[in-house]
Amino acid sequence: MGEEGQGLKYVGKNLPIHDGAAKVRGRIKYTGDLALEGMLIAKLLFSPLPHAKILSIDAKAALAIPGVIGVYTHENTPKTHYNSQVWFDGQEAMTLEDERIFTDTVRFVGDKVAAVLAVDERTAQEALGLIKVEYEALPFNVDPEKAFDNVVSIHPVQEPFFTKEFHCGNSDEVFEQAEIIVEDRVETPKVHHAAMEPHVCIAVPDHNGKITILTPCQIMYSVRLTVAKVLGLPFNKVRVIKTPMGGSFGGKQEVILEPLCAYLAQSSEKPVKLELNRKECIISTRTRTKVIGVVKTAVDGRGKILARDFQVIADTGAYTSNGAAIVSAMGKKLFRLYRVDNQRYQGRAVHTNTTVAGACRGYGTPQIMAISELNIDSTARRLGMDPLEFRVKNLVQPQDSDLSGGPSLGDARVIECALEGAKAFEWSEKRAREPLVGRYKRGVGMACSTHGNGYYGAFQDFVTMTLRMLEDGSMILLSGLHELGCGTITSTKQIIAEVMDMDPDRIEMSEGDTETSPYDIGSQASRVMHVCGAAALKIAQSVKGLFRSQAAFIFKCSPEDVVMCDEMTWSIKEPDKRLTYGEIARTVQRQHQLELIITETYRATDNPGSYGANFVEVEVDTLTGLIKVLDVVAAFDVGKAINPDFVKGQIYGGIQMGVGFALTEDIKIDPLTGIVKSDSFANYHIVNAPDMPPMRVILIEKGENDGPYGAKSIGEIATCAIAPAIVSAVNHALGTNLTVLPLTPERILMGLLPQKK
């Protein structure tokens, strides 16, 4: 199966995921499956009001129930403030620390009010219902645009609490003189990550004051940092072990449950499990950031973009979380997709009395691409130009620079994605088709996107790994990798196996454990394959160098003469005298008292863009407003696919999320009560199997960057172009310019109203 790499044995091959057998057998233990001896269960009481002062909490009746260990509120828990998205010590200075384990002022429906700790779940649940809370309701606001009025004060800061501007050239001047200016207002919704595994963690105290936290997390060192801060413990008394991940998509990137769970364990001196149900996950954890963007584009008559201007509002919800970071992240992407000499981006972040926003697959890119791409579409429409032709005229080219001052775009092959994708999709033919007459309308649309490859150019981005060869020739990689189900472990094995020329199954890799893993900044920022993969490549090369120099001693030849193949090694001068890798490792230990082990730090050296172009055909039922996605072609410039099946898996899954983002998914909040209306899978619809369109994937693999074998990221960018492509197709079908996501039947029918008159 798969493409034949240029003489590559393992890289570029479709190996199955390393823990597949455990998963199909139902044997893998997720955190929720664990039951430790003496483990207590915690359940949470959530605020029913969007903004209120807690006047009193009466827990007497709850505490009287046999089996209840304690009730915890803002009155008897640490008052330390923190920000759940901070992942390195010192970063808190760049943001607001406005969260606490429990608050005395609730700021959204779903804010944490109290916890019951009990011997089992039933007891905890029963006790929860007996806690009496007296609230004093405060004025609230769920509308990000109204936040600017500063009528409702959620935190002691002025709204917007953060503003970021990026610019190049002089867009004001160009807009003054431009003849054609096209303006759009685009709105994207709050979205639930919908990992199938609900949020959960377990904290275990030991006899020496150390707390061990078992958690499906994306950044274990972020968990350690915040838990240590809240509990007042030194870092080495907080041990975080990353457990099997039942889906995250950024939802488990921030430190949400761990500080509370760790505190309960510390205070009760018992293991504690804290697990949310689906409704609690939807209303009280994190969401994709709701974004409203006003964008205008100035073009000349031949379709050259002269200037663009973006005014963007990010609704971070009731606590700051990543509100500032995501505003910056969105702005940066705009300078990396089109060649625009004069461009300004102004992003502002506000608080509202709604569920907290946070990292969500793409970290703002799906939102900003929806804003940008829908406006690119309407600009092409105004010009009477084919949107593909208009894009190709303006898209970036390989080795272009980032005019806002970011790292080079690298070998940016978005034009290739657009042209190859269009060919496979038969874009021109489909675009030229006569419209259908009658109830059902068909349309085709497209969109492009870019996303990053790590933190190089913004923050420190490095990783330390230890690789060793054991006496039987098998290997162990010690690292802080976090497998999220994407195939990180297997892909990394493929890289090391390629260098060492050995079976990937003979390489063992533990995942993150802050007590035993070297430092790693975590599974975030689309960095893992590009940066951690490069680290694995480099350390494997170092161990290989050590191996060959030692083998050269044994073979009495020069290291360059040492051949390594399928765990056998020999000197090119004496091909008959062959030893296994294990025999070398053993001989080296015996004769030289040396272990084949190396610890090395790799620092990221570039941050090229990953690129994509998606093409979509839809059918719209003008009677019901329902939309069916009929066909998707997704072309991505991934540099090199270490495991093409994994890369395609990311793309298929990214499309699933993107279809929902475009058509159905919306954490709807009642403006009168602040209550989340779509609080279960019965009324929050993620796309299921019958509604998934056919998908064809095209991978552009030209390498030319510092990733391992030229690999670039795919997991996040996979979901960044599909939604605007779908909306574009709907607009093509209906002759509309709908720009508020998701395109619910109501919005479709409203959009059609003027035409029916």
Add this chain to the structure above:
Amino acid sequence: MVLEMTVNGKAIKVEVNPNARLLDVLRENLGLTGAKEGCSGEGECGACTVIMDGKAVNSCLVLALQARGKEIITIEGLESNGELDRLQQAFIDQGAIQCGYCTPGMIMAAKALLMGNPHPSEAEIRLGIAGNLCRCTGYLKIISAIQEVAGTNLRKGGQDDDGV
């Protein structure tokens, strides 16, 4: 109350609360944690799917006592003598697994489908797993895996078609 049923071929007798769900009994009393709870007991996600008398059921919506005298198969009961069921192997081979949380329920729904209809069309497969949500895979490789076992797979590698 006493519940007697057959689970993965073995006769089981357990003491259960009248309001306990089958999912609770499987996970808590019998230690069979393969079935998951993903939507909090409303039968929307399918992660808790098991087979009861040949039919796929959401074990979060079945009262444990409704399983009295019934034959239950869970993901743990699919393999025999250490050998994986063909569906399990196909899920691995086709890359139908990412995070794996939906996998047990997905496989059990597919198994029930194939028990009733050994050669389903692609549309029938999609319907057969309509009640099982997956956030990772976009379903395509899951469908391919089921097709592989059903022998109705015409094309591979990302291409899709309208079934047979």
